Structure formats: C-alpha cells, structure tokens
Amino acid sequence: MHRSHGSPSVGYLILSLLGVLMQRSVHAEWRELPTAPVYNLSLRTDSTPDLSDIDSYLRSITSQHATAQDKAIAIWRWSQRMRKQTSNPIEDGQHVLDPIVLFNNFGHCNCGIISGLNNTFWLNMGWRAHYVQLGDHTVCETSWDDGKSWHMFDASMSFYCFNDTGQVAGVAEIEKNPHYYLRNFAPEVGTNPVQDINDHQGWRQASDRPVHYHRTLANGYDSFKAPNSISGGGLHAQWGQRFAINLRENEHYTRYFGHLAEVDKSRTFRPLETGKDPEGQHRHLGIRANGVWRYAPDLRSRFADQLVYDSAGVTFGDARSGFAIKPADANAAGTLLLRIPASNVVTSAKLSLEVSRLSVTDGVSVSVSRTAGTSYQPVWSCTERGSAMAFELDLQPFVAGVSEYLVRVQIQGAGAGLESVVVDTITQINRAALPRLSRGGNRVQLVLGTQAETVQFLPSIVTGNHSQTVHEQESIDVETEVGFYKPILRPAEANTAAHVTWKIATPTPITAINYGGTICVKTANDRATLLHSFDGQTFVPDYEKADGDEPFDLMINRDVTPIPVGQREAYLRYEFQTQQYPRSYAGPGIQAARMLVQHEPRVKGFTPIEVTYCWIEHRESGDVERQHTQRIASPAEEYSINVGGYRDPTMQWVRLNLQGSAPADGKVTYGYSDGVDIGSGAAVKPALYEWGRNIALGKRYTLTGPQHAKNLDAGGDLTDGIIAPPDEDVSESYMPTNVMFEQDATAVITLDLGKTQKVAAVRIHAGQEAGFKLAYPKVIRVEVSEDGQNFSQTGEATHHQVFDPPANFQPWEHDDSPQYAMLPAGGRLAYAYRVVLERPQAARFVRVTCEALNGWGILLSEVQVFDQVAVQQDVPPHVYLPPLKQLAQPSPLAGSNP
Numbered sequence: 097m098h099r100s101h102g103s104p105s106v107g108y109l110i111l112s113l114l115g116v117l118m119q120r121s122v123h124a125e126w127r128e129l130p131t132a133p134v135y136n137l138s139l140r141t142d143s144t145p146d147l148s149d150i151d152s153y154l155r156s157i158t159s160q161h162a163t164a165q166d167k168a169i170a171i172w173r174w175s176q177r178m179r180k181q182t183s184n185p186i187e188d189g190q191h192v193l194d195p196i197v198l199f200n201n202f203g204h205c206n207c208g209i210i211s212g213l214n215n216t217f218w219l220n221m222g223w224r225a226h227y228v229q230l231g232d233h234t235v236c237e238t239s240w241d242d243g244k245s246w247h248m249f250d251a252s253m254s255f256y257c258f259n260d261t262g263q264v265a266g267v268a269e270i271e272k273n274p275h276y277y278l279r280n281f282a283p284e285v286g287t288n289p290v291q292d293i294n295d296h297q298g299w300r301q302a303s304d305r306p307v308h309y310h311r312t313l314a315n316g317y318d319s320f321k322a323p324n325s326i327s328g329g330g331l332h333a334q335w336g337q338r339f340a341i342n343l344r345e346n347e348h349y350t351r352y353f354g355h356l357a358e359v360d361k362s363r364t365f366r367p368l369e370t371g372k373d374p375e376g377q378h379r380h381l382g383i384r385a386n387g388v389w390r391y392a393p394d395l396r397s398r399f400a401d402q403l404v405y406d407s408a409g410v411t412f413g414d415a416r417s418g419f420a421i422k423p424a425d426a427n428a429a430g431t432l433l434l435r436i437p438a439s440n441v442v443t444s445a446k447l448s449l450e451v452s453r454l455s456v457t458d459g460v461s462v463s464v465s466r467t468a469g470t471s472y473q474p475v476w477s478c479t480e481r482g483s484a485m486a487f488e489l490d491l492q493p494f495v496a497g498v499s500e501y502l503v504r505v506q507i508q509g510a511g512a513g514l515e516s517v518v519v520d521t522i523t524q525i526n527r528a529a530l531p532r533l534s535r536g537g538n539r540v541q542l543v544l545g546t547q548a549e550t551v552q553f554l555p556s557i558v559t560g561n562h563s564q565t566v567h568e569q570e571s572i573d574v575e576t577e578v579g580f581y582k583p584i585l586r587p588a589e590a591n592t593a594a595h596v597t598w599k600i601a602t603p604t605p606i607t608a609i610n611y612g613g614t615i616c617v618k619t620a621n622d623r624a625t626l627l628h629s630f631d632g633q634t635f636v637p638d639y640e641k642a643d644g645d646e647p648f649d650l651m652i653n654r655d656v657t658p659i660p661v662g663q664r665e666a667y668l669r670y671e672f673q674t675q676q677y678p679r680s681y682a683g684p685g686i687q688a689a690r691m692l693v694q695h696e697p698r699v700k701g702f703t704p705i706e707v708t709y710c711w712i713e714h715r716e717s718g719d720v721e722r723q724h725t726q727r728i729a730s731p732a733e734e735y736s737i738n739v740g741g742y743r744d745p746t747m748q749w750v751r752l753n754l755q756g757s758a759p760a761d762g763k764v765t766y767g768y769s770d771g772v773d774i775g776s777g778a779a780v781k782p783a784l785y786e787w788g789r790n791i792a793l794g795k796r797y798t799l800t801g802p803q804h805a806k807n808l809d810a811g812g813d814l815t816d817g818i819i820a821p822p823d824e825d826v827s828e829s830y831m832p833t834n835v836m837f838e839q840d841a842t843a844v845i846t847l848d849l850g851k852t853q854k855v856a857a858v859r860i861h862a863g864q865e866a867g868f869k870l871a872y873p874k875v876i877r878v879e880v881s882e883d884g885q886n887f888s889q890t891g892e893a894t895h896h897q898v899f900d901p902p903a904n905f906q907p908w909e910h911d912d913s914p915q916y917a918m919l920p921a922g923g924r925l926a927y928a929y930r931v932v933l934e935r936p937q938a939a940r941f942v943r944v945t946c947e948a949l950n951g952w953g954i955l956l957s958e959v960q961v962f963d964q965v966a967v968q969q970d971v972p973p974h975v976y977l978p979p980l981k982q983l984a985q986p987s988p989l990a991g992s993n994p
Contacts, residue, residue: 149339158976165264199529211234254300286299308825352385385524416513434503446492449516452513454512495521557574573585611691616648617648619644715741742778792942839948849940849961853940864925
C-alpha cells in the first residue's frame, strides 16, 4: 500500500548540526577532523517526480488529487512520460522490472513491461491489479474498490477511455462496447472520435509515430476483441530498490541532460539484448542522458584510512613518492578497497593509478566486484618495474550494467606501493527522470536520508549465475527457459528443503537490512520461505507463503530486526519445498532476489553541499546560458531558482559535490552566474478547458493564401472533423486532411456557420514539419461577423502559445526529442491553438487569419468553433513537492510490504 513516513528525528538533526559545527574549513591544509561524507542524498524539484523510492514517487504524483480515478490517471500520465516504446532493458539476463530502476536509468520498454510497472504502482496504492494479455498487445487494469469495478490503462500505446458513466473503462467493458474506445477516449489521448471499427481517421495522438505506425483508434480497438486473458496470477510487479546519491571529499557527480558528445558512443549506453543502441529503434533520440562521476581520494591525507571504504594489512603515509600506501608486512598482501556507488547504471569506467613495483617479487594487482563483494574478477596485474608508475585501466567490461561496484587494489612486497587512484565513471540516465527546471520560479529541495552506507544487490539468478555469488545452495534446479509465470530457482527434489543463501559482509557494523524477491507458490502443498541468520547456522524465518492464492509472482520485501550490535555479516536465505512439482514451472521458487544492507559510515557528521544547475534560457532577444550554485548548509533545505524565457529552458547539466570538491580549482560563485535574479514572472499556470459543441463541423468556408502543392485543400479538409496527430508524415499521401501553405504565406479561413450562433471559442489545429519547412503561425487572429462584411476582432494567439498547453496536455513520445531541435517549437509536431473570447458573441461568420513565421510555411488540419467553453484555473500541479516540514526522511527500506 502507499505509505507516508514521519519527519526526520530531532536526534538526527542535532547530530547533523553538531557535525556542521565540528567541521573545519574544507579549504584548510590541516584539519582536526576528516571531511564527513553525506549519504542517501535526494535532489528534487517541483517539475519532476521524486524517484527516490516507490513511496516518494507515488506521493509526488498522486497526493495532489482527491479521487482514486484522478490518482490513477496521474500514475498513467507519468508512466507514459517516463518511458519510450522500444525493446526492454535486460541486465545480467533478467528484465528490469523495478520502476525506480527502469525510470531512473533506462526509460524504455514495451507494453508487457510497462504494464507490470503500472501493476507495481496499483499494488503500492493499496489497490488490486490485473495483467491483461490481448490478442496482440498487453495492458493492465486496476480496481480501487476491491474488485467491484476495473479500469484499463495502456501506457504503451498511451491510451485510456471512459464508459458512459464517466468511469475509466475496463477491458471487459471495452470488449462489449467499442464506442468506449472509439469515441469516449480521454481528450489527451485521441485526436477525434470515429464512427466505427472500420473508420481509421482518428489516432492515438500521444503514442509513437501515430501515422507512420498506424496507431489509429480502430487499430487500437482491434486488440481488445475477445478473447482476452485477464490475469491476477501473474502481475510482473517488482519493487524495493532506492535511488540515492552519496558524496565524499574529492568527488563530484555531473548529470547531463543529453549525450556525452565527446566520448566514444559505445561507452555511453547500455545496449539491448541484440547489442544495439535503444535509441536506434523507432528513431528515439531523446531517451538517454549521461552522468560523469569523478572520485579521486587523497591517499596522502592524514585521514586517508578513514575515507576509503576499507583497508587491511597496509600502512599510510610513507614519505617516498609512489608509497602513499604500502604493505604493513612485506611478506603478506595488503588490500585497499574503494566503493563506487554510481547511483545510475554504469556504462563504462576507467581507473587511473600510480603504483610502485621495485622488484620482480613485488606485486600490485586490481580486481573488481559487481556483486556486492560476493565475488571478484581480476582486472590487471602490474608486470613493469619502477616507482610511481602511471597506468590507466578500462573497467567497462567488468562494471557496465550495475549501479555500484568495488575496486580492490592488492599490494605485496617491500617494494610495492600505491600513490594515487582516480576513478572516472560514466552512467546512463533516463533524461525524463532528471530533476529539471521550468520557466518561472522553481522550488528545489535537497534532503538527506539515513546517514549510512547502503549496499543494494540484485543477484543474477538466470542460467545458473547464482552459483557465482551464493554462499551456499542445496538441491537447486534452474529453469532454462525463463518465463514470467515460472520460478527460475526451484527445488530439484520433492519433499526436500531446497535453498540458496547469500552472505553480505560489510566493513562497519550493520544498521539495517531489507530483503525479498518475487515468490512463486501455486499450491497449498508447497512453500517458499525467507530466512536470515547472523552466524550462518541458525536461521530465523521472516516470511512464508504456503498457499495457492494469487498472484503467483508475489513481490515480498521484509525488514530484519533486531540486528546484533557490531554485526558485520548477514546471511539471507531463500528456501522452497514441494511435494509433487520438483523441476517444474508448477512448483515453488523465486523469480528474483534483492537485498539492501546499510552499515555505519566511518566518518559521521555533515559537510555542506554545493548544487549547480546549468541551463539555456530562450528569450525573445536570443538564447542565454545561465548557472546557479547553492550552498546547502543543513540536512534538509529548500531554495528557489528563477528562470526566464518564453518556453521552458533547455537543461544542460546539474552537478553535486561537497563544498571544496568541485571540478578544477574548486572555486565556485554562489547564486546566479550573471548575478541577476530575474524573478518568477515567466511562469504560466496551465488551465483545463472543457469545450462545448463544435458548430463549425462540416460547414463551408473560403480559403485564401498560397497553398503548397504537396497537400492542397480538397474543399472541406479544415472542417471535416479529422485532426492530424503529431508525426512527420504530413503530405497528401499520408494525411490528406492537412492543408499546407507556402513559405511566408498568410492563410485566411472564413467559415460560414449557416446561421447566427453563439461563438465562445475557436481552436486551430496546426503542425510543423522540417522537410517542407512548415511551422506554427507567428500569430492567429480571430474575427466574427453576422453579415460576412463587417468583422470585429475577438482575440488572437501568438506562436509561443504552443509552449503553454492545457493542463491535461499529454505529449507524444517524441515531444522532447533533440532530433527536432531545428524546428521553432521543437518536437511538438501538432498543437491546438485556442482563442477564448472574453465573452460569447453572436456570429454567423468566423474569420481566422494565420500569419507565417518569417521563412516558414504553415500546416493546418482543422478549425473548430465552439458554442461554449468552461475554463478551470485551479488545477492540481503535475508534481507535488511538499514543504520541508511535511517531508518524511526518505525511508532506507522503502518498498517493504505492510
């Protein structure tokens, strides 16, 4: 269920304050105390959902809505915005199913995975869920009234619709009532109603390439024709992971809002199972962003032993160059362990180090663990001889695909030493998940969670991979053909307790444990049990399923309490037993395992944090790049950044570092880079519009202005009720309802409504396309007349209204794609301009004049005239960012089942 948490404890805040008081200047050459790292940092804005964990995410997108239906629609909207329709991410042979992981790092999947992600949200809201396999498509349903009614949401084809009572319709209802899909769709998802299942002149406008891929309403309904498989047995829902950032001295993380152009592309993305770039499918060029971590611990600091993750058998501080660290015993190996919690999924990394190896009997080697220290892979062993020798090692083959890893440097011999290390890590980020700024005033919050090192481990269990990381196993069989309805690890024999046990060891005492996985039990004669132990001998059960109740892929997360004081090892066991289904998909087992272990930091306290945003403002006078740096002096702080321009800024990057650990010389200027706070006046608050009857439908009109030969008006295209969706296919052969005008044209449409009627509003559906150099009009003027001779102007809309859409506007999948950056309005290829009259006027004739932007043509598809319009100004925001006094300390173990 969806839970809220309490405020940060008074003791925690006092401890952090004492840490601030105890810290000395970070620029001082000598300090009494080491610089304290900060852990589990969350940076939030009021423009982007909080993706720290599943509770925070749901709170940020649903708390502002009053009804269950509005909350569900909000969840659908953000699921549609957070991913693009492509193939699924797979890491270590397993689908990425946790929404916090997929939304933060990948941002792409198909219909089956996004349906499972939405099921995760329904379950965490305390609702019920269905996974629905249609004939050629997958969707999901939810029930917020314990199964009395069901409601279908399709975040893959970007669609939902209503029954005749105004409730979101369910699959069974849509099967029996095609008009729910064809005519009762939500305004944000469809272009225009169609007559029947054979009418393909209406589109699912928020989907991917609606014209090119034939995403018509009729084709959409075709998927819902019976029979359909509505399942509560397999929900494909997983959760429990957290997203957080840790910062140490001499470390900074810069997250860019686009690609790293100067880096070899192969080092900047996680490939599909085919090895290809996800952005190569369906011409999605705006999914991925990249982050760059740099960690360069000062091994000659007098506190170096406290600032590394762990060390054993070494001494620090030898004065000789090349020997900042050396073995404590020349006859035994010494070890230095560095932990890289990259937060986002790693695409590549390199390790730069200076080492000494004076004789052939000395040794220096590097190995890496991507499995929370349960196993290591050798990377390099020094074969050269010398002092303070520099090497650069490529870690990509060893660490790509995980979000945290360990680097182990081992040195042995009297002539072996380590002088310095620098770790550079590139990450992949879902661009939609980055905490962005919008024009006007932006609320920005930085909040620290539990101050502890956090180890998150999702072991690969497919194709026998678990054997590389488990501490022990007994009577285990592995499913070779992985399927959503099958356990992957299962009993090899009947009536025998099969188990796998992982051991997690930490260098400091453990403070919290949460673990779980996807449990499969299908009959009352079988069981699956989660157990823990602190000595590897005596195990205590934390959860058991021993019934045949649905779902058969039950996600379970459990906290482990109490934890013995000083404990540094935890054994987490997954045990299952069957009477009659060994080695079978019908038997018990697990589909996935996850573990989260927190342990004490070596250095406690608080160090101020610097947050720097960089963006480009789009002003009438031209584009301007600006930056803002804020010094965060407490564990929870809110501040404002004001952004100007006529549209939202183009975000460049956001950087986080401890004070004194910024790149280059470490000097920063707080506040705005140009010293100017322009205020919040550029903000525009969106409204909701409920349109009345379109009295222009099917009416005659006259049209003047030079038309483009590739799509001429056929005589009624602009009032035929057919509205073009966003796509590049705009010519007559693809979209004959469009009318194209030549460059620098002025198009004038004069509609005859047939009789004098009340006119309250006009909508002009326009588009843009690069190949024919078509753009939205510079200005649209609306005039009315009763006699067709004497016209009076009633309103106008300028080009930039395209950046102020209604509150329920749902962008299509390429709306923010950089491939359309050359267009005046970017990727917003279709938009309905609105002119709402100050008061309704009586008129028979309506004249709409569209003036082209200089050097561009005009693309129109429909003109609508409405007899009434209702405008709702007080609309809940898309993102709810609570005041700090209402904020919960982010739970270190969010995702636990109640």
